[in-house]
Amino acid sequence: MCFFSGLCQRRYGCRASSVKIVLIDFHTHTAASDGALSPRELVALARERQIGMLAITDHDTVAGYLAAAGDLARTAREEQYTHNTPGLRLIPGIEFSCRWSATTIHILGLGMDCDHPAMGEGLDLLNAARIERGRKIAQRLEALGFDGALEGALAEAGDSQLGRPHFSAWMVASGHVADHNQAFDRYLGQGKTGDVKAFWPELAQVVAWIVAAGGVAVIAHPLKYKFTRMKLRRLVVDFMAAGGTAIEVTSGYQTPDQTAQLRKLASEFALEVSVGSDFHRDGPYSPQPGVEPPLLDGLRGVWERWLPRPADADTAGAQQQP
Ligand SMILES: [Zn+2]
Numbered sequence: 001m002c003f004f005s006g007l008c009q010r011r012y013g014c015r016a017s018s019v020k021i022v023l024i025d026f027h028t029h030t031a032a033s034d035g036a037l038s039p040r041e042l043v044a045l046a047r048e049r050q051i052g053m054l055a056i057t058d059h060d061t062v063a064g065y066l067a068a069a070g071d072l073a074r075t076a077r078e079e080q081y082t083h084n085t086p087g088l089r090l091i092p093g094i095e096f097s098c099r100w101s102a103t104t105i106h107i108l109g110l111g112m113d114c115d116h117p118a119m120g121e122g123l124d125l126l127n128a129a130r131i132e133r134g135r136k137i138a139q140r141l142e143a144l145g146f147d148g149a150l151e152g153a154l155a156e157a158g159d160s161q162l163g164r165p166h167f168s169a170w171m172v173a174s175g176h177v178a179d180h181n182q183a184f185d186r187y188l189g190q191g192k193t194g195d196v197k198a199f200w201p202e203l204a205q206v207v208a209w210i211v212a213a214g215g216v217a218v219i220a221h222p223l224k225y226k227f228t229r230m231k232l233r234r235l236v237v238d239f240m241a242a243g244g245t246a247i248e249v250t251s252g253y254q255t256p257d258q259t260a261q262l263r264k265l266a267s268e269f270a271l272e273v274s275v276g277s278d279f280h281r282d283g284p285y286s287p288q289p290g291v292e293p294p295l296l297d298g299l300r301g302v303w304e305r306w307l308p309r310p311a312d313a314d315t316a317g318a319q320q321q322p
C-alpha cells in the first residue's frame, strides 16, 4: 500500500489504487515538554492511527523529536529484515514561544536541521534563560525559608525543562504545602513571590533561527490569541517580513467558519498552510493526534515538500500491483 496515497495522488497522480486517506499531524507534544506520552508512546499511537506524517513539536526543545527519530531509525533497521515498512514519516519540529506586540506568540518550526548552529544558538539561549529564571525563583523561595529549593526542583525536573511545576512538586514532596494548588496559591502563582516572568525571544529572532536551519516557520493556532482581524493581519505582515511562510489553518477543535477565515488569510497573503491537533494527552476535551489533509484548492500544504518524489511515488504505486 502506498501510505502517502491520499497526499501524493493529488499531486502526482500516484497510481496506488484508492486507499483510505492518510492522516497527518504537524503539531503534537510529548513528555519532553508538557505532553503526557513519551516520544515512543506518541509514535506508537500515531502508527496505530495510521498517521502518514507526524511532527513532534515540543515547547522550546527538540529532545522529543530526537528521541523518537532515534527509535524509528532502530525500528527501520530491524524491519529491513522482516520487510515491513515503517509507514510513518517523522518530521523534525519545535514550538517556540516568542514576544510580539506585548503578547506571547507560538511559532512552529518544521523540517529544520536540528544540528544547525542557528538552532543550537536558539536552544542554548532559551536553556540559559530557563536556568536563570529557576535560580531567581529559588532565591526568592529561599528568602522565605525554603532551603534547598533549587536542588529539589532540579531533581524533580530530571530531564525535562525546569519550571514552576517542579518547584511546586518539590514543595509538596517535602511537606511544605499540602498540594500543587496550595503551592501556586501561596507562593508560585501570578503575583506571588515565586512568579518570575519567563524570558521569550522576539518573533523575528525565532523565525530567523528556524529559517536559517532550513525549516519552515508556521504561526501556531492563530485564533488562540484572540486578536482582532486587523491585529492578526499585522502579525502575519511582521511574521512574513521576518521570513515566515506558513500558518496553521486547522488546530485542535475548530469550527468550519474559523477554518474558512484562516484559509482566506492564507490565500490573501500566499502563505503555505499547515494542520495539527496540538495533541497533549488523552482526555474528553482533548483532540486526538491525526488530521485529515484538507483540500488545498489553490493553497500549498507545508507537507508537499516532504512527499516522496514522483519516482518514489510511482514505485510505491507499482509495489501495490500483484
Ligand atoms: Zn502553542
Ligand SMILES: [Zn+2]
Residues within 6 Å of the ligand: 027, 028, 029, 095, 278
Ligand atoms: Zn502546541
